[in-house]
Amino acid sequence: MRKKLDTTLPLNDLMEKEYSILNLGPTHPATHGIFQNVLRMDGEIIHDAVPTLGYIHRAFEKLAERRPYAQITPITDRLNYCSSPINNMGWHMTVEKLIKAEIPKRAEYMRVIVMELSRIADHIICNTIIGQDTGGTTGFLYLFQWREHIYDIFESICGARLTTNICRIGGFEREWNQNTWDKINVFIKDFPKALNEFNTLLMRNKIFMDRTINCGPISSKMALEYSFTGPNLRAAGIDYDVRVASPYSSYQDFDFKIPIGTSGDTYDRFTVRDEEMKQSLSIISQAIKNMPSGKVHADIPDFFLPPKHEVYNNMEALIYHFKIVMGETDVPKGEIYHCVEGGNGELGFYLISDGGRTPFRLHFRRPCFIYYQAYPEMIKGALLSDAIITMSSMNVIAGELDA
Amino acid sequence: MEDLLNKISLKLNTKFLNAVISSELLYDFPVFTINSANIHEVIRFLKEDEELNFHFLTDLTGAQTADEKQLSVIYHLHNMPKNWRVRVKTYFDVNVPEIPTATDLWPGANWMERETFDFYGVRFIGHPNLKRILNVDEMDIFPLRKEYPLEDQTREDKDDKMFGR
Numbered sequence: 001m002r003k004k005l006d007t008t009l010p011l012n013d014l015m016e017k018e019y020s021i022l023n024l025g026p027t028h029p030a031t032h033g034i035f036q037n038v039l040r041m042d043g044e045i046i047h048d049a050v051p052t053l054g055y056i057h058r059a060f061e062k063l064a065e066r067r068p069y070a071q072i073t074p075i076t077d078r079l080n081y082c083s084s085p086i087n088n089m090g091w092h093m094t095v096e097k098l099i100k101a102e103i104p105k106r107a108e109y110m111r112v113i114v115m116e117l118s119r120i121a122d123h124i125i126c127n128t129i130i131g132q133d134t135g136g137t138t139g140f141l142y143l144f145q146w147r148e149h150i151y152d153i154f155e156s157i158c159g160a161r162l163t164t165n166i167c168r169i170g171g172f173e174r175e176w177n178q179n180t181w182d183k184i185n186v187f188i189k190d191f192p193k194a195l196n197e198f199n200t201l202l203m204r205n206k207i208f209m210d211r212t213i214n215c216g217p218i219s220s221k222m223a224l225e226y227s228f229t230g231p232n233l234r235a236a237g238i239d240y241d242v243r244v245a246s247p248y249s250s251y252q253d254f255d256f257k258i259p260i261g262t263s264g265d266t267y268d269r270f271t272v273r274d275e276e277m278k279q280s281l282s283i284i285s286q287a288i289k290n291m292p293s294g295k296v297h298a299d300i301p302d303f304f305l306p307p308k309h310e311v312y313n314n315m316e317a318l319i320y321h322f323k324i325v326m327g328e329t330d331v332p333k334g335e336i337y338h339c340v341e342g343g344n345g346e347l348g349f350y351l352i353s354d355g356g357r358t359p360f361r362l363h364f365r366r367p368c369f370i371y372y373q374a375y376p377e378m379i380k381g382a383l384l385s386d387a388i389i390t391m392s393s394m395n396v397i398a399g400e401l402d403a
Numbered sequence: 404m405e406d407l408l409n410k411i412s413l414k415l416n417t418k419f420l421n422a423v424i425s426s427e428l429l430y431d432f433p434v435f436t437i438n439s440a441n442i443h444e445v446i447r448f449l450k451e452d453e454e455l456n457f458h459f460l461t462d463l464t465g466a467q468t469a470d471e472k473q474l475s476v477i478y479h480l481h482n483m484p485k486n487w488r489v490r491v492k493t494y495f496d497v498n499v500p501e502i503p504t505a506t507d508l509w510p511g512a513n514w515m516e517r518e519t520f521d522f523y524g525v526r527f528i529g530h531p532n533l534k535r536i537l538n539v540d541e542m543d544i545f546p547l548r549k550e551y552p553l554e555d556q557t558r559e560d561k562d563d564k565m566f567g568r
Contacts, residue, residue: 054537061522062546066553097430227460227511238483245486336430337462337479337490348462350477354469365462365479373514402537 017042026055030388032129033398044383049376057402064362068327069095070169077163079366080400083122083343085114085154085166090340093248094349095169098334101300105292107171108250113184113287114157114166116280121150122343123273126395130270131202133389134211139198146191153187156180170304171297188285195277209267216378216390217265226374229367230345232394235272236264242341254283266393302329327357344368344395366403368396407487408433411455418448432490439495443503446491449480450508456482457489463505463515465523471549474500474523504530522547
């Protein structure tokens with residue numbers, strides 16, 4: 001635990017010092033992505049930081065204005081690419097809300113399983129990288145096997161691993177095969193053991209605790225003023241979770257707890273994520289246990305592709321197939337905001353439709369773009385090495401930051 | 404939702420004369436359109452009123468109207484303890500895109516306003532550091548405005564007429 005430097009010293013005292021300017025990034029192995037921070041340093045103590053953004057800006061909001069609704073899903077993959085299925089589902093649910101589609105319970109439960117798996121994958125990356133940055137490489141390599149396992153599950157569902165484009169507007173394109181279910185069962189059976197082993201490496205480790213406790217803290221008041229959401233807000237002690245506050249995709253059916261921290265420092269963010277992984281596992285087992293039977297997609301021929309054998313043998317199915325693939329389906333006029341609990345906060349979709357084939361305006365509320373602006377405030381007076389682990393523990397993802 | 408809409412519009416109409424242009428329920432959201440001259444005091448009131456207590460700025464973004472003559476700024480506010488959400492919009496002329504900043508109410512509005520300036524050219528009066536954030540500093544257009552189409556419409560090497568583009 002180290003004291004924060006008093007930056008309220010009289011100006012004269014400060015004037016005598018000579019500061020050095022340090023460029024941290026844009027391509028630095030410790031920043032895990034394309035982040036640049038211009039730091040004003042007094043020796044090894046940070047006085048001020050100015051983040052530079054936009055290195056991988058890809059104009060998603062402009063692109064989305066020319067794409068039919070189904071073709072926007074691949075764009076959402078590339079926002080927070082550590083948990084792309086959540087982004088995909090969020091977008092599907094936004095469109096389903098706009099067209100007022102009713103999704104069968106079975107599809108919703110299957111979506112919950114996929115979303116919770118990808119939340120675990122997201123938290124694995126974040127927590128193991130905190131370990132890596134504090135000097136514990138073992139846990140990083142060990143738990144990444146399980147991230148691989150999750151990606152294997154995604155692969156057997158949809159064929160892709162990282163940028164998944166999973167699911168469709170209206171539901172899943174087919175039932176999952178037995179192989180997928182077997183893999184999920186293996187995961188929920190064996191992952192808790194691996195997670196416990198990982199935690200014994202770090203959770204009560206003296207070196208890890210010394211490095212992370214009181215490092216990059218944020219008070220609950222400041223976190224709210226900076227519009228924090230997700231694990232970072234919960235680590236500061238606010239129990240806000242979109243899954244509970246405005247349940248989507250049948251989250252109200254599940255019994256789970258929202259872990260919160262107290263001081264909002266790196267250690268709290270680590271422990272909150274750790275507990276969330278355990279809660280996610282519990283949600284997945286509940287979903288498997290109570291899985292309803294029935295169809296896996298809604299009955300909306302305007303948006304959901306018909307089965308291939310019907311396309312080849314049936315005139316109507318062929319017409320619908322052509323209309324959907326060419327993106328010629330009009331949607332109703334409307335203006336909606338839909339949010340889901342992403343891996344790092346409230347991921348919102350603000351959509352204005354003028355009734356055409358593409359959105360008139362689509363805005364992504366990207367959680368880490370909003371909370372990353374508190375980063376200079378959080379590292380003022382800290383050491384350079386603390387700034388690095390503060391950034392990894394905030395789970396800032398370059399793709400989502402720059403859109 | 405209907406109750407919330409009525410409650411807020413009653414409060415706004417008694418507090419501010421002629422500030423509320425329209426109030427409606429769009430899907431699950433109460434939506435208020437506010438005169439751009441009053442927008443700052445209205446969101447300040449929504450934030451600081453004890454009962455309404457919209458203390459959390461979920462999102463701030465811009466948009467343009469279909470006739471390209473007006474820009475809008477859209478605020479999504481949230482009252483977490485009661486789980487109320489509200490959308491507040493304000494429209495202004497595209498040639499005089501100026502509204503007061505919300506950074507004095509929420510420091511988190513800083514980058515959201517910079518992003519809106521970057522893409523729509525909305526000048527937030529009183530913003531501490533209003534410059535481009537995602538695009539390069541040398542850019543001299545505001546790319547999300549509808550007058551800048553995504554592809555060059557005069558190109559002849561791409562013929563998509565068949566599919567209604």
